[in-house]
Amino acid sequence: MNTMLTKSLRIAALVAATFSTSHVLAAEKIIKIDGSSTVYPISEAMAEEFQKATKTKVTVGESGTGSGFKKFCRGETDISDASRPIAQKEIDACKEAGIQFIELPIAFDALTVVVNSKNDWVKSLSVDELKNIWKPGSNVKNWKQVNAAYPDKAMPLFAPGTASGTFDYFTEAVNGKSKSSRTDFTPSEDDNVLVQGVAGNVGALSYFGMAYYEENKDKLRAIPISAKAGGPAVLPSAATVENGTYQPLSRPIFIYVNATAAAFKPEVKAFVNFYLEHAPKLVAEVKYVPLPADDYAAVKAHFKALKPGSGFGGKNEVGIKVKDLINRIK
C-alpha cells in the first residue's frame, strides 16, 4: 500500500502542478491555428517559416472548416483556416461569444474534374452536363447517357464526403444549391482514395482540389470545363484560375483572424503580415494558386485597417472577385 499511496499522492501533485502552471503557460506566446484541411498545407508552410524566422511558436490543426470555426468562436484559436466562407450559424456563434473576425482571402483552389488517363473520349464537359450527372436523383450511369457519341461505358462516381468544403462548393457551383447532390457515389474524406478510385476504373469520374491532380498526372486526366454549353472549355491551371477564366470551379480559400488578437497580440499581427507577404511564393510551392499581386495588396490594406465582418453575409457565393469581396466590408 505504501507504494500505492505514494503513487496516488504523486498523481495528485501532478494535477495540482498543472493547474498552478497553466496560467504561466498562457503567458507564453503561441499562435494557434485550426480548421480546413484544404488550407492546412498553406498555413503549415507559413507556420514553419515564421517559426524559423522569429522563434514564435505556431501550432496548426486540421479538424475541418466547421470544427475550426467552432473552436475559433469559443476563442480557443487565433486564426481559423476555411475552405468556404463563414456560415450564418457560425457568425451568430461568434457574435454570441463576443468574438469579431477579419476575413482574409489568401489563395485560390481550383476544383478539378478528373477521369482516368485511359479515358480518351471526353474532350470537355459543360456545367450543364456536370449538373446532369451530379444533380439529385440523376440516373446517369453510363457515358452514353451524357453524350450519344461517347462509348457504352459504365461511369462509377467518386466524390469528397458530404462534410467537406469541396463538396459544398462543387454542389453550389454545379447544382445551384450547396449540399444538393445525387447520393449514389463513393464518398471519401481522403482525396487519395478518390485518386485511387479513378485510377482503377477506366470510366470513373470524380472532382477534388487541383493539388491532388497535379501529383497524379500519370494516372488521371483533367477535363476542361465550359461555363456555358458551347462556350470555350478551360483547363484548370495557375494562369486560368488567376485570370478568372476557369469558372465556376475556382474558389477563394480564407483565413479568419480573431480581431482582438490581431489588434492586441503583436505576434498574431506579425504572423498575418508575414502570411500575406510570403503568400505568392509559398502558396505556389504547396500547389495552390496565389491571388494576383494587387489582390494581395488589397487584402493587406484590409487587414491593416482591422475591418471585421464577412463579405458573404453567411452565404456561399460562386465566382466572386476578391476585390469586390473586400470592398463590401466598410
Add this chain to the structure above:
Amino acid sequence: MALPISQTKASVLENLDAVRAMIRRHKRNDIVFATIGLLALMLGLLTLLTLFVNLVMDGYPRFNLQFLSDFPSRRAGSAGLLSAWVGSALIMIVTFLTAVPVGVAAGLYLEEYAPKNWFSDLIEINVSNLAGVPSIIYGLLALGLFVYGLDLGQSILTAGLTLGLLILPIVIVSTREAIRSIPVAIREAAYAVGATKWQVVSDHVVKYSQGGILTGVIIGMSRAIGETAPIITIGALTFIAFLPPSPISDVAPYLNFEWLSSSFTVLPIQMFNWLSRPDHAFHINAAATGAIIIVVTLLMNGTAIYLRYKIRKNIKW
C-alpha cells in the same frame, strides 16, 4: 460361452482392423485440423507480415536518425517525427502513472475485499463491458469531462488521462486474472501462520501476481500508443514544431510539470496527416511511421512476454 479359438482369433483380427481404421481416421482428423489451424494462424500472421514488409519497403529511405530528430515540415524530405514521438512518449508516461495505480487497486479490491453481492456483480459486468466500448466514446467523454469540464484544455495531461481511462478495464481484468491464478494454498498457509488480510495481500498476492499485472499493463499501453480516434476527438494538433517544456529542470525540485499542459501531436496522427497529402513523397514518411509504430508495439509486447517469463521463473512455491 467360450468361442472356438480360431473364431476368437478371427474376431480379434477383425476388431484390430476396425481399431486400426479408427486410429487412422483419428490421425487423419488430427492432420486436417492441424492444417486448418496452421492456415488460420498464417492468415493472420502473413497479413501482418505482408503489411509490415510493405511498410518497411516503402518507408525504407526514411529510416535514419534524422527522421526521428526533425520537426514536421512542408518538405517531405526534411519532415520528421520529433514532436510526434516525444508527444506519444509523454502521453504514455501520464497514462502509465494514472492507469496502473487505479487499475491495480481496483482489481485488488474487487478480488480480495469486495463482498460477493449483486452490486459487485454489477461492477464486474460493467468493467468487462468497458473493455469493449469503442475508443471514440472515451474521446467524447474526455472532451466533455477533461477538456471543458475540468478545463484541462487540449493538453498532454488530457490525452494521457483519456488513454488511461481507455486501458483501465484491461489493467483491472488482467490484475484480477493474475490474482486468481495464485494457488489457494499460498493464502491458506499465510493465514495459518497468523497473517492478517493486509499482510496476505501485500506480501503474497501482489508479489506473486506482479508478472500477470505487468503483462496486462504493457498490453494495455501498446494498445494506447496506437490509438488515434480519442486523441483526435480531444483535439490533437497536426503541425507542431516545438517540444513541450522539459520535465527535468536544473533548479530544485528538479522536476517541472509544465509539459503536462502543453499542446501535442502523436505518431498515428502524424502518419494519418502524411497519408492524406497529395505529394507521394509524404506517403513514404507515412509508411516509415507505420513501420515504427508496429516495431514499438512489437517491442512492448515482447517485453511483456519476457518479463512474465522472468518473473514466473523467480516464483517458487
